[in-house]
Amino acid sequence: VAPAAAAPAVVAVISPLVRRIAREHGLDLAQVPGTGPDGLITRRDVERAIERPVE
Amino acid sequence: MANDASTVFDVVILGGGSGGYAAALRGAQLGLSVALIEKGELGGTCLHRGCIPTKALLHAAEVADETREAADFGVLATFQGIDIKGVHKYKDDVVAGLYKGLQGLVASRKVTFIQGEGRLSSQTSVDVNGQRIEGRHIVLATGSVPRSIPGLDIDGDRIISSDHALKLDYIPKSAIILGGGVIGCEFASVWKSFGVDVTIVEGLPHLVPLEDENSSKLLERAFRKRGIKFELKSRFSGVEYTAEGVRVSTENGKSIEADVLLVAIGRGPVSTGLGYEEQGVAMDRGYVLVDEYLRTNVPTISAVGDLVPTLQLAHVGFAEGILVAERIAGLKVVPIDYDGIPRVTYSNPEVASVGLTEAKAVEQYGKEKVVTLKYNLAGNGKSKILKTAGEIKLVQVKDGAVVGVHMVGARMGEQVGEAQLIYNWEALPAEVAQLIHAHPSQSEALGEAHLALAGKPLHAHD
Amino acid sequence: MANDASTVFDVVILGGGSGGYAAALRGAQLGLSVALIEKGELGGTCLHRGCIPTKALLHAAEVADETREAADFGVLATFQGIDIKGVHKYKDDVVAGLYKGLQGLVASRKVTFIQGEGRLSSQTSVDVNGQRIEGRHIVLATGSVPRSIPGLDIDGDRIISSDHALKLDYIPKSAIILGGGVIGCEFASVWKSFGVDVTIVEGLPHLVPLEDENSSKLLERAFRKRGIKFELKSRFSGVEYTAEGVRVSTENGKSIEADVLLVAIGRGPVSTGLGYEEQGVAMDRGYVLVDEYLRTNVPTISAVGDLVPTLQLAHVGFAEGILVAERIAGLKVVPIDYDGIPRVTYSNPEVASVGLTEAKAVEQYGKEKVVTLKYNLAGNGKSKILKTAGEIKLVQVKDGAVVGVHMVGARMGEQVGEAQLIYNWEALPAEVAQLIHAHPSQSEALGEAHLALAGKPLHAHD
Numbered sequence: 001v002a003p004a005a006a007a008p009a010v011v012a013v014i015s016p017l018v019r020r021i022a023r024e025h026g027l028d029l030a031q032v033p034g035t036g037p038d039g040l041i042t043r044r045d046v047e048r049a050i051e052r053p054v055e
Numbered sequence: 056m057a058n059d060a061s062t063v064f065d066v067v068i069l070g071g072g073s074g075g076y077a078a079a080l081r082g083a084q085l086g087l088s089v090a091l092i093e094k095g096e097l098g099g100t101c102l103h104r105g106c107i108p109t110k111a112l113l114h115a116a117e118v119a120d121e122t123r124e125a126a127d128f129g130v131l132a133t134f135q136g137i138d139i140k141g142v143h144k145y146k147d148d149v150v151a152g153l154y155k156g157l158q159g160l161v162a163s164r165k166v167t168f169i170q171g172e173g174r175l176s177s178q179t180s181v182d183v184n185g186q187r188i189e190g191r192h193i194v195l196a197t198g199s200v201p202r203s204i205p206g207l208d209i210d211g212d213r214i215i216s217s218d219h220a221l222k223l224d225y226i227p228k229s230a231i232i233l234g235g236g237v238i239g240c241e242f243a244s245v246w247k248s249f250g251v252d253v254t255i256v257e258g259l260p261h262l263v264p265l266e267d268e269n270s271s272k273l274l275e276r277a278f279r280k281r282g283i284k285f286e287l288k289s290r291f292s293g294v295e296y297t298a299e300g301v302r303v304s305t306e307n308g309k310s311i312e313a314d315v316l317l318v319a320i321g322r323g324p325v326s327t328g329l330g331y332e333e334q335g336v337a338m339d340r341g342y343v344l345v346d347e348y349l350r351t352n353v354p355t356i357s358a359v360g361d362l363v364p365t366l367q368l369a370h371v372g373f374a375e376g377i378l379v380a381e382r383i384a385g386l387k388v389v390p391i392d393y394d395g396i397p398r399v400t401y402s403n404p405e406v407a408s409v410g411l412t413e414a415k416a417v418e419q420y421g422k423e424k425v426v427t428l429k430y431n432l433a434g435n436g437k438s439k440i441l442k443t444a445g446e447i448k449l450v451q452v453k454d455g456a457v458v459g460v461h462m463v464g465a466r467m468g469e470q471v472g473e474a475q476l477i478y479n480w481e482a483l484p485a486e487v488a489q490l491i492h493a494h495p496s497q498s499e500a501l502g503e504a505h506l507a508l509a510g511k512p513l514h515a516h517d
Numbered sequence: 518m519a520n521d522a523s524t525v526f527d528v529v530i531l532g533g534g535s536g537g538y539a540a541a542l543r544g545a546q547l548g549l550s551v552a553l554i555e556k557g558e559l560g561g562t563c564l565h566r567g568c569i570p571t572k573a574l575l576h577a578a579e580v581a582d583e584t585r586e587a588a589d590f591g592v593l594a595t596f597q598g599i600d601i602k603g604v605h606k607y608k609d610d611v612v613a614g615l616y617k618g619l620q621g622l623v624a625s626r627k628v629t630f631i632q633g634e635g636r637l638s639s640q641t642s643v644d645v646n647g648q649r650i651e652g653r654h655i656v657l658a659t660g661s662v663p664r665s666i667p668g669l670d671i672d673g674d675r676i677i678s679s680d681h682a683l684k685l686d687y688i689p690k691s692a693i694i695l696g697g698g699v700i701g702c703e704f705a706s707v708w709k710s711f712g713v714d715v716t717i718v719e720g721l722p723h724l725v726p727l728e729d730e731n732s733s734k735l736l737e738r739a740f741r742k743r744g745i746k747f748e749l750k751s752r753f754s755g756v757e758y759t760a761e762g763v764r765v766s767t768e769n770g771k772s773i774e775a776d777v778l779l780v781a782i783g784r785g786p787v788s789t790g791l792g793y794e795e796q797g798v799a800m801d802r803g804y805v806l807v808d809e810y811l812r813t814n815v816p817t818i819s820a821v822g823d824l825v826p827t828l829q830l831a832h833v834g835f836a837e838g839i840l841v842a843e844r845i846a847g848l849k850v851v852p853i854d855y856d857g858i859p860r861v862t863y864s865n866p867e868v869a870s871v872g873l874t875e876a877k878a879v880e881q882y883g884k885e886k887v888v889t890l891k892y893n894l895a896g897n898g899k900s901k902i903l904k905t906a907g908e909i910k911l912v913q914v915k916d917g918a919v920v921g922v923h924m925v926g927a928r929m930g931e932q933v934g935e936a937q938l939i940y941n942w943e944a945l946p947a948e949v950a951q952l953i954h955a956h957p958s959q960s961e962a963l964g965e966a967h968l969a970l971a972g973k974p975l976h977a978h979d
């Protein structure tokens with residue numbers, strides 16, 4: 001397990017996979033708008049953010 | 056792919072067990088030309104002398120136990136004994152069916168299968184049946200065989216290995232099992248269900264000593280209840296033949312008699328005399344040394360499975376074989392996280408785990424960073440229905456991911472699939488807890504454990 | 518929390534079944550003062566007349582089958598029949614144990630449990646035992662009861678509901694089951710194992726009609742093999758008593774006789790005469806209408822479980838109860854994705870699923886965007902060992918996540934835990950395929966199916 005596993009998730013994401021994708025792309029989840037139920041960040045949200053990074 | 060003298064294969068694989076055939080199947084799928092050399096039967100230890108036949112015996116044992124205890128469920132039945140011939144027929148049919156399937160698979164993927172005993176003859180060739188098979192890459196996958204220790208000669212009659220135990224055409228009255236690891240505990244479980252008086256002799260302080268101590272203790276409790284005897288911290292010192300059987304003595308002065316002695320103290324790599332050292336392959340005590348991409352020190356040679364010093368499990372062999380094939384085919388590969396490999400002991404009760412034991416987690420993260428939680432299966436409806444006892448223990452990095460899942464109980468081996476996703480995907484307890492599991496099921500226990508760890512136990516006391 | 522006249526509870530819950538008690542336990546855990554009103558037994562349908570007793574019967578049935586077929590595994594045994602008293606004792610013991618556990622849990626969490634039949638008397642109170650219980654919030658959780666249709670009077674003797682079937686103190690020679698949904702198929706499975714001649718009558722074209730058509734077909738094939746008869750597309754038209762039993766006729770002209778008729782055509786909400794409409798709660802055909810946060814149109818009133826028109830499952834009740842408690846306690850809650858709820862029919866073989874059926878996926882994403890894959894359990898070692906047949910069918914959005922997992926086979930219900938993570942965590946096939954599963958296990962079949970979907974089948978033909 002990467003040491004990053006210990007970092008608390010402050011942002012609500014739909015799944016641990018989403019957190020991992022964000023981490024692998026150096027994406028700050030706090031900057032990603034969530035479109036899931038109740039603002040949850042979904043897989044599509046991070047994928048979109050990776051394609052065109054938020055300014 | 057024709058196998059004439061001029062052919063140079065992309066990959067030549069020595070050994071057709073789990074590791075070797077997985078590499079062959081995946082390689083062929085990726086368009087590589089593959090030769091697979093096997094001296095015995097395709098499928099190797101796992102299919103013919105390991106995973107599959109033992110699990111068939113364990114299921115026959117389960118049927119025996121359920122039949123014996125049928126009245127507890129309102130089913131009227133008389134258990135009359137084990138028909139060992141019938142057991143073998145059932146087991147052999149299972150093996151034969153899977154063997155046929157595997158042969159068909161290898162044929163359909165156009166792998167060149169060569170029957171014969173091979174020997175590494177250069178860094179890019181294997182000699183077999185007097186022929187030289189050339190390959191741009193060589194994969195060593197010759198596996199392992201039962202190990203013994205000096206002073207302990209496996210005679211195949213009263214002193215046997217798992218190979219013999221799987222073919223025993225009678226049921227001994229009593230048996231001593233040397234070694235309380237996975238294989239020892241599985242045979243102890245089968246034999247006890249078959250009516251054998253079983254004693255396990257283990258040098259370490261616990262059965263299944265690689266598991267979290269909690270799992271070992273739960274298994275020991277269950278075995279004690281089932282009447283399986285065991286001597287822990289008892290190192291083997293000698294064995295002698297008695298009139299009818301054997302007498303085993305231990306360094307701490309115990310002396311135990313039984314009809315047979317099963318030696319289950321581990322398995323050693325198959326590598327002597329196969330030309331590995333001559334071709335410059337770096338080795339250690341018979342194991343072939345590899346890096347995290349399963350490469351040996353010789354650029355053209357890889358090695359996988361029980362032959363390399365990683366966990367000796369069939370699915371580790373699969374994973375390693377696939378990784379090597381993909382690497383050779385030029386795909387991007389990711390090293391295997393061996394802690395993320397699921398481990399199951401298929402005894403009654405089953406022991407299953409993935410990730411770190413508490414002890415390892417403490418070592419890795421420090422005591423104050425490690426949180427654990429135990430969920431007792433007594434609160435789980437389905438487990439109650441199965442009349443099984445056990446626990447799930449979770450190991451978590453404080454405020455972080457679940458890094459260890461340890462389970463004991465009937466059928467809990469099947470829960471390791473879910474546990475494996477939780478560990479490998481680095482899930483937080485709350486992310487699992489959020490998903491309410493099917494009621495009533497044993498998977499629900501995994502859900503409840505995560506609910507509890509997330510601070511919101513449902514069917515458990517706070 | 519003392520229950521005197523001046524107390525105003527944070528939450529008053531009407532009905533102590535899965536939905537109600539989950540809300541109570543979670544509410545109390547979050548520091549809310551909770552009153553839980555139950556006219557019958559804490560635990561409701563699921564614990565006393567639903568999930569738990571049926572699954573105990575199904576396990577007794579499994580033991581009966583294994584005992585009968587013991588010889589196929591080399592175990593010598595004679596099956597002598599079912600001791601129905603013994604079955605009930607086993608079943609009742611399971612229920613009693615869990616009931617005791619639940620009572621202890623409710624007591625330890627300091628929930629005020631009130632025994633009695635309640636009635637909504639205002640938007641913030643319930644009257645019970647001549648007393649008015651006030652709450653800032655009310656949760657309606659009065660559940661459901663077996664439904665019938667005009668012209669079909671459940672007499673509790675020859676024409677029975679699941680409530681009666683669970684207590685039947687004899688084993689009928691023959692039975693007709695009206696309704697091939699989950700409950701109907703589960704009873705068909707139990708009874709067949711108990712030696713009953715069973716015929717299911719279903720109006721729709723398939724058994725378990727809410728499942729993916731592939732699962733229905735596999736179940737039908739398995740039932741046919743087991744000798745469970747079924748008439749599909751056969752709508753009930755009438756029933757009459759015969760000398761010894763009943764005769765059922767269908768609109769398509771069939772006439773079937775049997776000792777008993779089990780009516781399993783669905784369950785209706787318990788809401789008549791309970792004051793819901795009088796207090797202005799919006800309803801539809803007896804169901805209480807709620808939004809995605811389980812709020813009714815009355816701000817102080819929520820409703821959960823079988824009383825609201827969502828999936829009638831115990832764990833849906835749990836999830837809804839927990840959500841309501843957390844919302845009332847001021848926590849941030851996320852609406853439930855009902856497609857992500859695991860569904861299991863515990864017949865032999867089991868049917869389990871999560872996510873979308875192929876038909877629904879096509880509806881949602883369009884035909885050209887939907888990919889499916891079937892993995893036959895014939896290639897799965899552990900399933901072979903269990904001598905079970907079945908399949909896993911995956912539904913994927915092209916190049917995207919797995920949006921449906923549909924499984925049939927003995928014990929496959931336990932695989933829905935892993936499937937649930939895959940669906941709810943939006944996993945791509947390759948992310949599952951990457952993790953090599955434990956060998957040999959049924960979870961491995963799930964792994965193989967994802968390997969195949971990711972284009973790299975291991976133990977399956979390309």
Ligand SMILES: Cc1cc2nc3c(=O)[nH]c(=O)nc-3n(C[C@H](O)[C@H](O)[C@H](O)COP(=O)(O)OP(=O)(O)OC[C@H]3O[C@@H](n4cnc5c(N)ncnc54)[C@H](O)[C@@H]3O)c2cc1C
Binds near residue numbers: 092096102104362368
């Ligand atoms: C009793 C028992 C139970 C087990 N249960 C499980 C279990 O439940 N789950 C699990 O994951 N693992 C289990 N294992 C372990 C599993 O069987 C091994 O990890 C797995 O078989 C290793 O695969 P392998 O390909 O490395 O080696 P092997 O399976 O040993 O295959 C090596 C092959 O190479 C061939 N070979 C060797 N030398 C030559 C040569 N010179 N020329 C040609 N061919 C050669 C051999 O004939 C053999 O077929 C069990 C093992 C045993 C003994």
Ligand SMILES: Cc1cc2nc3c(=O)[nH]c(=O)nc-3n(C[C@H](O)[C@H](O)[C@H](O)COP(=O)(O)OP(=O)(O)OC[C@H]3O[C@@H](n4cnc5c(N)ncnc54)[C@H](O)[C@@H]3O)c2cc1C
Binds near residue numbers: 535
């Ligand atoms: C045969 C059968 C098998 C089933 N198997 C499964 C299964 O395997 N898995 C699964 O998930 N689901 C299963 N279910 C469904 C499951 O039982 C229900 O979904 C679940 O019980 C619903 O919970 P509930 O709290 O909404 O309602 P209930 O469990 O019906 O609880 C409602 C409670 O309210 C009480 N009540 C009603 N009116 C009043 C009143 N006026 N005052 C006081 N108390 C009142 C009732 O006494 C009852 O205890 C099964 C159902 C049946 C019938």
